[in-house]
Amino acid sequence: MQRGTFQLMKTVNKKIILNKIRTSEPISRAQIAKETGLTPPTVSSIVKELVDEGLVKESKLGESSGGRKPTMLHINSDAFYVIGVDAGPEMVECVLTDLTGEIYQRTSSSLKGQLSNERFLSLLKENIYAILQLSKIELEKIIGIGIAMHGVVDVESGRSLIAPNLNLRDIPIKDELSKEFDLTIKVENDARAMALGESWFGGHGDVDSMVAVNIGHGVGAGVVINGKLYHGSHDMAGELGHMTIDLHGDVCMCGNRGCLQTFVNGDAIVKRMKEQYNDVEEITAKEIYERALQGEAACVQILGETGNIIGIGLTNLIHLINPSKIVLGGGVMKSEKFLMPTILETIQDRALTSKSKETAVMVTKLGDDATLLGAVSLLLVELFDPVS
Amino acid sequence: MQRGTFQLMKTVNKKIILNKIRTSEPISRAQIAKETGLTPPTVSSIVKELVDEGLVKESKLGESSGGRKPTMLHINSDAFYVIGVDAGPEMVECVLTDLTGEIYQRTSSSLKGQLSNERFLSLLKENIYAILQLSKIELEKIIGIGIAMHGVVDVESGRSLIAPNLNLRDIPIKDELSKEFDLTIKVENDARAMALGESWFGGHGDVDSMVAVNIGHGVGAGVVINGKLYHGSHDMAGELGHMTIDLHGDVCMCGNRGCLQTFVNGDAIVKRMKEQYNDVEEITAKEIYERALQGEAACVQILGETGNIIGIGLTNLIHLINPSKIVLGGGVMKSEKFLMPTILETIQDRALTSKSKETAVMVTKLGDDATLLGAVSLLLVELFDPVS
DNA sequence: TAACTTAATTAATGATTTGAAAGTTATTTA
């Protein structure tokens, strides 16, 4: 229970100013005062603190509007650095970025072959050590390490409970890394990290609620409300992939029937292709996309159908979570060109009210590094802690 | 953007103390200080204000634990009153309650027959006037009027956009009542109001997130997060009834196929009964329940199947919103005895992780007045404004 | 060039509110 103290007062104002600078840089002190309602002396004194701490810096003067030129303020992007890790099914990738998400160093290791928890953890550590050595940045300037881990993650304890594609369970990531590095460690599910990264780096402005959906081998999603990840009470919110949309559908790897991902992940697309055109030889989802690009009607049609079903899943999402924006990413969305028309059409068709039909649905603009940037954003959100 | 001011500090602490008293009454000043971390002088001075405002009152002394006896504090339940209105498909009900939800007056009017917006609004006004006259309570002691309206509601403007069962559209409830009464007016969808009422009066303690689901003519739900209604960005969050769970299901009144409510509302139960046992004469859902009570196997089986499908819907809810508690109510849930076993079984079966299988699922303990109390809670939440 | 504007800092004063320490009151216990 956060009491009302002087400290609260101060930190609230400090965060308001810091976030104003972050979202509106370059901006002058006078402008901050005008927009936040704080008085110029208050703004001046807090900005001074921020400058002393190194988080904010002054730059060139701005344009005069009839008087003295304002001194413009910026986030001092290289004041601190963050380490982000994407621990996917096939490899570990690790980056070091500044506060704007600019990547300075990058390492990676393959996860192919048989792995133990210990081996996995030491691969993580080795990559982080390598990044630290390469960058030669003092530990004090690093805010922490964010880890986007595929599978089921317990956020509070920082454990990976189930990592299906590595065939591992119960990996105490946070505990082990804390022993090794004196830094804040955040562990999060990869789709959720990606969602946060999307809301942080995706240029979506001030959106009250957003869901980012990753469609690839599986279907995962993250829910961001007021700039913060919404976990639900068991870190399961947004588990879109195993939403039942067809009582009599195929059996999913989870044991249930008719999960969304049995219709729309890569394998499902291939399967549907083979079923409908039973003269089809071996083919991959990527090849279906490529053939669609070349105008092959069957492939175009299969992708269009896939878009329809994604649209049905998203409509369920709109009716339950009702975000103002949905961002789509992942391997399957590379076929955006053939998927989006039917996705949007289906939502128009099925959403109940005119306002909900207007939900913004779009493809991510962050490319392959979306998850890595998500891992990074886990720590940036802490630092900037948006006030709503 | 809420700045950090002395006022903020004060109101935060005041709300902490007020809510501590509300949830833990009777409680002494010393105990409040201990549990909130505020210092005794701070507690004393704020309690004094609350007593002066009439919201809190002192009662008998408590038991000594080796020193001066503590003075116990209570919410002064008759300091203020609230008017709650349930505008359902068939009638308008109106109550006046005190701060604990105790009902003091009650009126109602039938909505049968052809109605215009004007007639509907004057019925509302007449009921409210009647309540005011009966109770003889001064307007100053009434916090406001909460209205639980079936159908689609725009909360911000306080308009009923679509009232399907009355065949009305676009009723400016808040505007019209504001002209008539100098009171705060809150308009909310009935299922959502019910959800808030459930979390407020249902004795669930401090639950971080809760969904209340109403299964009757339709299926509606409300999402309560940290004691506050979560609306989503278009007042649609929790629109469970039109979640697609079967791509090839029957056509719903909304035009889509396979909506949850085409499987589990009253009509659906009757329809399934007729389909499976095609020698069945006219029957109502209520009769199916009664026959099940008398041991008729067919009816027991139909209700069991219904429970299964409700369970599938709730599992989708668990995976998307992931609340820590789900409370079920509405006419169909009167068959609780035959529904709950399969509901719980299905969730056990289908929920993905062991923690999510543990989601508490239960039937509401508030009876027929759940929606009315929900309407009342719309204003109580404002007054007590839970701090999280 | 003089007069006016706008930006930013500094300083003084005041208001609000919590916090810490000490004091008062009521009760139990030895």
Add this chain to the structure above:
DNA sequence: TAAATAACTTTCAAATCATTAATTAAGTTA
């Protein structure tokens, strides 16, 4: 009855922002 204990209150110090005003800076405009 005195000492101890707990509940509550009073007093004063500290934190912090708002307000006001003065100062400096660096323009623009007449």
